[in-house]
Amino acid sequence: MDVKESSPAGSGNASPFVHPDRQMSIVSTSADAPGSSAAGRTGTSETLGNPRGEGPSGGEPVTKRQRTLGNEEKKRGQRLFGNLLGTLNRFTKEEKSQAASDRAKARQEVAARVANKLQGESKRVHEINEHEKEVKSARLEYERVQNALKEAEMEARVKAQHLPYVSGFLLTGSSWVDKANGSGALIMALGPPRDATMAGKPKPLYYRPRKLLPEQEDVLDDQEAKAREIITEDEVALDKLRAETKEKLAALSEKRTTAQEKLDGFRQQDEDKKIENLAKSMDIDQGSAPSIAIKGEAGEVPVGEKPKEDVDESKIVKDDVDVEMDVDDAGRGGREGDEVEY
Numbered sequence: 001m002d003v004k005e006s007s008p009a010g011s012g013n014a015s016p017f018v019h020p021d022r023q024m025s026i027v028s029t030s031a032d033a034p035g036s037s038a039a040g041r042t043g044t045s046e047t048l049g050n051p052r053g054e055g056p057s058g059g060e061p062v063t064k065r066q067r068t069l070g071n072e073e074k075k076r077g078q079r080l081f082g083n084l085l086g087t088l089n090r091f092t093k094e095e096k097s098q099a100a101s102d103r104a105k106a107r108q109e110v111a112a113r114v115a116n117k118l119q120g121e122s123k124r125v126h127e128i129n130e131h132e133k134e135v136k137s138a139r140l141e142y143e144r145v146q147n148a149l150k151e152a153e154m155e156a157r158v159k160a161q162h163l164p165y166v167s168g169f170l171l172t173g174s175s176w177v178d179k180a181n182g183s184g185a186l187i188m189a190l191g192p193p194r195d196a197t198m199a200g201k202p203k204p205l206y207y208r209p210r211k212l213l214p215e216q217e218d219v220l221d222d223q224e225a226k227a228r229e230i231i232t233e234d235e236v237a238l239d240k241l242r243a244e245t246k247e248k249l250a251a252l253s254e255k256r257t258t259a260q261e262k263l264d265g266f267r268q269q270d271e272d273k274k275i276e277n278l279a280k281s282m283d284i285d286q287g288s289a290p291s292i293a294i295k296g297e298a299g300e301v302p303v304g305e306k307p308k309e310d311v312d313e314s315k316i317v318k319d320d321v322d323v324e325m326d327v328d329d330a331g332r333g334g335r336e337g338d339e340v341e342y
Contacts, residue, residue: 124266
């Protein structure tokens with residue numbers, strides 16, 4: 001085999017040494033065919049080196065042939081790409097669903113806490129309203145019982161003043177007066193009759209003859225006795241009513257006091273809770289003043305206090321101990337390091 005350099009101009013000169021950037025050809029010749037031409041002598045040609053991608057002429061680049069893919073390879077690539085996109089989309093959806101579920105769970109927890117808080121507050125408000133109603137109803141009932149006792153006492157007092165006076169007079173129409181009052185021939189009220197059947201009838205007139213007949217004297221005696229009996233019965237009934245009223249007022253007062261104490265307790269708890277929330281928001285403990293400290297070389301020192309200085313105990317001097325001091329008394333002829341005794 002002979003190694004020849006192909007000349008770019010097609011010259012016949014051959015050289016055993018070739019440049020690495022030039023195209024090298026390996027030419028195989030046969031010794032048995034001496035008359036063969038140059039074209040016939042050339043068997044196979046192999047490019048040994050062309051790092052710049054230049055063509056045989058040295059100036060034009062060599063174009064690479066594109067690889068052609070078959071249908072199966074294309075489909076396989078599409079399937080792989082689709083699987084990759086599907087996996088990414090699935091991960092994205094799972095992440096979003098997980099985040100959404102976490103947010104939904106957080107929202108549910110917040111909503112549950114708010115609902116519990118509102119339920120507790122509504123229950124507390126309902127209890128406070130119930131205690132307020134108890135206090136109000138007990139107060140109104142107490143006033144009603146007191147007013148009933150006052151009315152009974154006033155009525156008994158009016159009867160005690162009025163009956164002895166009118167019992168010494170006769171009156172007209174005693175029959176229907178007895179029916180209306182039910183307490184003998186006496187008018188129990190000075191106003192109009194309360195019975196509807198008595199409306200429109202003439203009112204009775206009180207009179208006392210100058211000279212009484214025996215029958216009239218008997219009537220007046222009966223009226224006076226009846227008046228005294230009515231007054232006595234009213235006094236007994238009034239005493240009984242006073243005792244009952246006293247018991248009712250005591251029970252109502254106790255009920256009112258209990259409800260008021262519960263109401264005050266709820267209100268005090270609300271006030272304490274407000275103060276506690278305010279203290280938490282201000283980062284201050286309830287019942288303690290804010291503590292502010294300044295950090296320095298001496299450590300944390302509260303505001304308003306002077307930092308304590310480190311004192312060297314070796315420098316503490318007592319009165320009864322002689323002290324030796326180094327005095328620079330150069331102005332007086334002394335020397336540095338002289339010992340002076342005080």
